Amino acid sequence: MDSKMNENKHILEVEDLRVSYHTYAGEVKSVRGVSFYLEKGEALAIVGESGCGKSVTAKAIMGLIKGPQGEIKAGSEIRYNGNNILKYNKNQWKDYKGGECAIIFQDALAALNPTMRVGKQIAENLMVHKQMKKQEAAREAVEMLRRVGIPEPEKRVEQYPHEFSGGMRQRVMIAIAFACDPNLLICDEPTTALDVTIQGQILDIIKDLQEKRKVSVIMITHDLGVVANIAQRIAVMYSGMIVESGSAKDIFYNPRHPYTWALIQSVPRLDLENKQTLMSIPGTPPDLLEPPVGCPFSTRCSYCMPVCREAMPETTDFREGHQAACWLHHPMAPKVDMPDFRGGK
Amino acid sequence: MGKYLIRRLAEMILTLFLIATATFFLLEAVPGDPLTQRAEKLAPAVKDNLYKRYGLDKPMMERYVITMKGIATGNFGESFVYAGQTVQGLIHDRLPVSARLGIQQVLLGITVGLLLGILAAMKRGTLADYLVIVLSVLMISVPHLIFGLLLQKIFAGDLKWFPTIGWPAGKDLWFGGWEYTVLPTLTGCFSYIAAYARLLKTSMLDVIGQDYVLTAESKGLSKGAIIRKHILRNSFIPVITQLPMSIAMCITGSFFIESIFSIPGIGQYYVTAVNNQDLSILMGETVILAGMYIVVLFITDLLYVAVDPRISLTGKNS
Amino acid sequence: MEDKEIVLSVQHLKKYFSVGKGEVLKAVNDISFDIYKGETLGMVGESGCGKTTCGRTCIGLYDKTDGQVLYKGKDVHGLSGKERFEFKRQVQMVFQDPYGSLDPRMTVSDIIGEGIDIHHLAANKIERQNMIYNYLEMVGLNREHANRFVHEFSGGQRQRIGIARALAVQPEFMVLDEPISALDVSIQAQIVNLLVELQKKMGLTYLFVAHDLSMVKHISDRVAVLYLGTLVELTTSEQLYSDPQHPYTKALLSAIPIPDPEIEQERDMSKIKLEGEVPSPINTKPGCKFRGRCKFAMPVCEKEMPELKDVGNHHFVACHYCENQKDSLNY
């Protein structure tokens, strides 16, 4: 990826992002060299198991990694429209956060200030970035709520988050995020806590706004169904690294990493027979306090080779930006194809 | 709401009744009686008269009933020891003095305490944080009396910035004669500063870790705005919880302050009354203080609602 | 199916919570179903619809408000001390939250051993130890894990410890209260596989509660769909997925995103989109609970709560609209 060449196409480029948390137990290497890019107007999904570093990546992009515990390692770069945001000054940050880039968190109730009226939480954003007056911002907040499909927004702006249902709270979060027409939206598992029926509504709103406003979206989730619904491109994360990335079709129909294989296979499908043994990934992800030397997936990989335990595989490029980091793609490795069963055997 | 108020009022009255009862029997359990000293030199007949006059010749239960009846009608009777003094007079003369002292202490203490708390929370792990910790422990562990005397010696004695003793009265009772109130207020506010600084620090650190602070940050709000608009209000719940305790603290603390600075408040009087087993005055003061405590408790509940919309007065809250 | 032995029979079960100020929350509102020996009854529904409450009331963890729960013919809520003790051995539960359901101050062996101790299932310490090892291995963990504390385990491992704890008293019937919803996809399959395997090995009967329809369909013989404390549909899993009747079930099924971009993109257009949110279970109005979000709602839905009726083939539905449709089909 040549950053100059892609300057106008790529709204965001993340290069060798490494983030650690310093805890009593030691240094948690949450993100260990993540690189990806995002095109304008594109929806990129980051999938992976719990604790693999998805949220930390999102927070890093949003500029929310805070000392003294959190640390973005030197050498990491996050370029937004070609500028490394990690070198931003106070004012640049202010414009970037909320104005250029917005985030939606998983737990909307926790992410909304319980003691502030919903309208004000939206208006606050407008006042910071659009230099609106109080009343103007308040009117605009009503509009935002209307746009995300909340009935009677005039009344609702006066209410507090706890008076909203889960789905509506997430809509409020979306309203806050979209308030200042960001160019980049990060959704950190926005629907995981919601029911499927509500999840559909929320995804529709996000997709709708994305299309209308040409926003680039990073959708973080571990639900492959959601990914299939929304994403054009997918990055699969495992243990603080991206192990495979490519277009949605590449990942779903032509995955190249054993972890992606296993991930896709372990999802039960409605067309499966009753009580079949599901494909599952044995064991548990590695401890990020002491990550293994070699491929992090090697401990659970049915295709594990001795080399996997010794060294980190290099990234192999396939066509059209499809990449995977696995020793299986090394010329010396035996040829293995993705097993052809899906979601069971 | 009306129903709620009525229920609260009923509860308050019940609590006050229980408090009065507890106080009465506690005092009964103390050996001797308030007249022991006064009657010591009297002839038996006169002594009987004296006891009769204060109703102390009656059996305990009868006196209990009489006392309770008196309280119900707001008549606590006259002091056993300071003849002629009544609780009504006390409320009129002394309560405002203590109230001003208490209010000034609490306001100043809470304000400074909160500022220090914010400082410590925002600068966690830095020298400022440790300074606040050390300072607050120091403020708690050095007794009021010593603080008061030191302040008096330095600021009134050596520097002559403030009067040594005294307290405003008359038209200055509430607003005026500030120079008299500076040292007593300072002496008393230290413990509040310490308590509130620690409290706010802890609860702010709690709030800082919450997701909605991240949300606020992701909106591009400045640090100051985040603290003001998002962190503070949410950190106030534990602070509010502490308020009634402060009222209780106020009374114990004010004894020393009042005695050092010759302030005619209820604190000094209270300790004297306890030592004298001055039942009527004690009963009156206790009921007043407990009443104040309960009212503050009620205000606290209102404050909770004001600060945290999730809490409702009437319904069940989390 | 009639010939099958009924393990648990739930009849008009109601469970109300009072939530202050005279308000009642009808968490479970008149539910009836049977569970047969050796089967898995799946129970799905949105969050807060009363699945957990139902499960807990069924095994006597909550007192009932009304109705009856019969375990092997005996009223669960009226058991004598001794019967109750034995009941507690025969009926077990696996909890939703793998973090909250294990005492953080106990070692794994103490957690698994707790049931063994309570029911005196081991003659001595060594036997107890061996039993614990046995169960640990049965759920796919190692002996070395016995002396560890739960916070060192991942979610999937914890859930296996939870299952081992339940298994340790050799139960016959288990309520699995969303045992997988807190877990990662890759781990969910481990647990489901384990549960299926154990059922086969030991002939257990399950009440499997979840909100993930695909997983429920996979593991269950029959599925019950709950909506706001009421049972709206109950049938075999094949039938439910191939021929859902209740508008809610239909919407639910169509809302599940399929992990396949092409199918999902196509389906997106045809999905049934439910408007609005799940209403509050406090002080519900009479009539069908779903009517506010139902596009087939009829005047009768306002007035009467539809009863659960067999629309043929042991397919039970509680819906006025479906009833009428069937009627018109039949006539």
Added chain:
Amino acid sequence: SSGKTEVATAGGETADTSGTTDTSDTTGAAKGSGDSVQELNLRASAFGNNYDVQDMGWRWMMAECYEGLLRDVGGADGDKYELAGAESIDVSEDGLTYTFHLRQNAKWSDGKPVTANDYKYGWDRLLDPSKGYSYAAFIFNIVGAEEYYNKKGSLDDVAIKALDDYTFEVKLKVADPTFESKLVATPLYPTRQDVAEAAGDNWGKDWKLNIYNGPYVLSDLVEDNKMVWTKNKYYWDADNVKLEKVNWFDVAEDATAATMFDNGQLDVINGAGDYIKKYDEEAKAGKIQSLATEYPGTAMLSYELQNGGKSGLMKNANIRKAISYSINRDEMVGAVYGRYTPAYGLISPAITFNEKTYRSQAEEPISTEYKEYAGDKTKLQGLFQKGLDELGVKTPISDVTVVLLTYGSTTQNQTEREYIKQSLEQNLGIKVELNTVGDSSLFTSERDAFNFDIMTAAWYSDYNDPLDYLDIFRTGVYHSYGLYSNTDYDALLDSLSGLKDNSKRLEIYQKLENKLLLEDCAAAPLYYADNHFYIQNWVKDFHTSSFGASQEVYHTSVSGK
């Protein structure tokens, strides 16, 4: 007076007497400068709460705001009496009839004259059985008085008479040389019938109801804070009263008082503890004046004589003596108080007899014998053992435990009891258990329950005669410390009645004191009280008296401040 600070005063109800100078009502400090401000700032550590003269509630206030027939004036040779309310006194030959010719220009603070009737009413009131004044015994010697008080006679038979407005006459049963010294005591002050009766039950409780006939008027009082006297313009000798205003500040802490004195906010301070040393030095350097006087009080140890105490041993005089002699009084006053005079007798040097201090005429009873034992453990223990043997007690000395009852929580209280405890333990080898109570009423209960062997006690005499000290040990007098009872002693006391011969009286007094302390060892005197006043240089004519106002400011003035 806008902009001025008003400080803890109750307002202007009493302003009629003080309107002129009362513009600046500031507590903190007399900010005034220049000579003209005749205002004095004094310290009180507590205000009394009894404004009834007959009850002798609050002597140091009453002596300045009221006036009796005589005034007690302190001096280098002890106290003297000056005519005050009385212009002259006629005593009949037999010493039984006293006729007081009252000052005709004496007035109450409301302008009405002070008449003989006011005295009669006050004295009658004192004897009124329904009032139960404890100082009634002061005038039991008046014909019919004791009978009336004990409800055996009527008021009409009491020989207290107002012959006319300005002539007041009383008749005694037996001649009493101490009678005159009692006249300075406040119970014998006049009381205005109309005012007292109008106040009814509240008389003596609410100062605002009082009227005054002394040099000053109590014009404001806020408990725990401040009291203000202003000059009584109706006072007959008002021309000689220079101060317009006297402020009394309730200052609880010595440290605060010292700060204020050093700042000039207090004009006089009563030194205590280490401050005495400090101010003595300053006085030597001429920075301040000092005025040290004896005060008629004696601190002692009393024994539980009724039952012999918890240990039962206090019945024995030798044991009591051993205890008494175990205490090194010199060391004690130095270490514990830093002031006071070691006492080896009962009667304070402040008491005058026959125009000279009593102590200069009578040797302290135990001073010689004490020296024999002082610091000699074997001798002391021998004495104690002797006592044990006399009682037939077999317990070894080291197993004896006695209970010392004390109260108070000041450093002085604490060191005092620790000193006594250790002295007894070290010198006698016994164990001392402390029974410490927080306040005086609990002390009274403990005392009356006989929960002690030894207790700390003190007697502050009410009138200037040795008899006042000796009388408290009479059988049946409630004040009998430790309930001492001895018929010989009582008989000796009785022999004093009507005895006018001073040399004979002196002899009997000495006998009594010796009997009490040397023979019976009914109490162990520890020290005689005193006063150490330190006075700013700008204060003139500040006096002190033993039975009037201890801080006598009648003639005091301020100049050169």
Added chain:
Amino acid sequence: MPELTPGKFEIIGYKKEDINKITRPAISYWQDAWRRLKKNPIAMVSIAVLIVMVIMVIAGPMIRGYDYVTMNVAQKNLTPSSKYWFGTDNLGRDLFSRIWAGARASIMIAIVATALKLVFGTLYGALMAHFGGWADEVLMRIIEVINSIPSLLITILIMMVLGNSLFSLLVALSITAWCNTARQVRGMIKQLRESEYVYAAEVLGAKPVRIIFKHYIPNMLGILILDASTAIPGFIFTEAGLSFLGIGLKSPAISLGVLISMGQQSMDFYPYQLFFPCLLLCIIVMAFNLLGDGLRDALDPKLRQ
């Protein structure tokens, strides 16, 4: 980068034994908390200080060879010197020895009062939580009443009723303090009662006694320890305050409070008599407080990894 040989490219798959391996050493809740505490320098310094204190209150009075009660009037009010490190008091007793003896009493009183408070508060709180409903209401009301009466009144009255003794001091100190513990325990049990592991135990047929001892108490210990660590300095301080009112310890027994209140009365002349006990009180209170802060962090479940 290791050398790549064909041998390294043979598919071997994962080892069954490895997949569930936990790399971190086995560690219990308490070990973990201790480990976190150890990483907190302030808490460790506090512990060190407290250990020194404990040693000193035991040995301190003996170090200089002066008895802390026996007076020596000839040596009174001496300023600190090599003979008397902290000087002497007004009866000539070595202040160094006295201060440690005072600290001994203070700490002991605080610890016993804390124990009383914890035991009673826990029992009371458990009763409230267990019975709930009507009984809970009544018991809660009692707490409210006790809390609304100024604690000073209760303390003084108790001292009057029971007499001025160590025992009554302990009772007086703990009688108002247990309410807080009771409330906390009640809240904690109510919360624990709803926790799934308690339900799990119930499902297993566990009797209430078992649940209390196996689940409630171990899970409340953290809170109770925290409560204790804040209560101890509180008691030391309160006892000191009572000494000022003259209702502290009975002489010749001394506590820091007694020493401070005696020192206060001579602070104009012998400031060191006030300074040293004050300093020691501050150090002890501060050490306990900071340890409490450290414990709060160490025991905080949110910080668990």
